[in-house]
Amino acid sequence: MRYEGSIYRPPSEARSYILQATIGCSWNHCTYCDMYRDKQFRVRELDETLADIELARQTYGGRIDKVFVADGDALVLDGDHWRAILDACRAAFPRLRRVSAYATAMNLLDKSEAELVALREAGLTQLYIGPESGDDVTLKKIAKGATAAQHVDAAARARAAGIKLSAIFLLGAGGRERSAEHARGSAELITGMDPDFVSALTLTVVPKTPLATLQSRGKFALPEVDALLGELRTMVDGARPTSAVFRTNHASNYLPLGGTLPADRERIVETIDRALAGDVPLRQEWMRGL
Ligand code: SF4
Numbered sequence: 001m002r003y004e005g006s007i008y009r010p011p012s013e014a015r016s017y018i019l020q021a022t023i024g025c026s027w028n029h030c031t032y033c034d035m036y037r038d039k040q041f042r043v044r045e046l047d048e049t050l051a052d053i054e055l056a057r058q059t060y061g062g063r064i065d066k067v068f069v070a071d072g073d074a075l076v077l078d079g080d081h082w083r084a085i086l087d088a089c090r091a092a093f094p095r096l097r098r099v100s101a102y103a104t105a106m107n108l109l110d111k112s113e114a115e116l117v118a119l120r121e122a123g124l125t126q127l128y129i130g131p132e133s134g135d136d137v138t139l140k141k142i143a144k145g146a147t148a149a150q151h152v153d154a155a156a157r158a159r160a161a162g163i164k165l166s167a168i169f170l171l172g173a174g175g176r177e178r179s180a181e182h183a184r185g186s187a188e189l190i191t192g193m194d195p196d197f198v199s200a201l202t203l204t205v206v207p208k209t210p211l212a213t214l215q216s217r218g219k220f221a222l223p224e225v226d227a228l229l230g231e232l233r234t235m236v237d238g239a240r241p242t243s244a245v246f247r248t249n250h251a252s253n254y255l256p257l258g259g260t261l262p263a264d265r266e267r268i269v270e271t272i273d274r275a276l277a278g279d280v281p282l283r284q285e286w287m288r289g290l
Helices: 046-060 079-092 105-109 113-122 136-141 148-160 179-193 210-216 225-238 265-276
Strands: 017-020 066-070 098-103 124-132 164-171 197-202 244-247 258-261
Touching (some): 046 079, 105 124, 113 148, 124 136, 124 148, 164 179, 179 225, 197 225, 225 265, 258 265
Parallel strands (some): 124 164, 197 244
Antiparallel strands (some): 244 258
């Protein structure tokens, strides 16, 4: 497959065919993110993307059942571009059952419900969106580009179109200063967005990012491990989604957990409490990754 630069995908897309239809992230401002800093955002020529799909068909056509469209916010592509990709994927991969992509709240709000319905009918069935926090002060500090209320509106639009949503939150995003507000706001935002999947990652300050600069000037401090677990506890305990698969299995986390919210809330909170008491081992620093 032909890829430009580093490729990122959610853990649950490990077995998907990754199709790079955009290069980089159209927003590219989040202070903690270094994934696409070396890429100038552009939409890949449609002919090139369709040629990749044909190449994948020739090589793996009968085996591909999931396609993840990269890079950082591929939902930014316009409707015609998306439909050409989705039509080609359906024609190329007879076993196709899911096409997904990363999206920002603004990508979603830039599309009408009718446009999203058309994309879902053409095969775009799942989006990954990372509000990271439900605290507006934190969202502004990390330059997420949208408020908590805009994330709620964006999620409602996706849900109304029948597109599944996976929402990603970032433990530590508020720093020590906004830790409590970040956790409480995130619990509220999980309730407000009501996604099908929720995951929590743990913030790592990556060198050369704006956040690393703030940290070096003493203007940002990552909460201690216990405080990060406390944020997780507050989020799980306070969130009231209808029914969301919940995971903290990302390599960045100290405590890998899984279940469904709200059904498994008590069990998950109890496990976090046991971890805080030292009765459940945490992932060692050397085992953690971005
Ligand atoms: S929207 Fe996502 S990919 Fe783009 S800068 Fe923010 S975190 Fe990075």
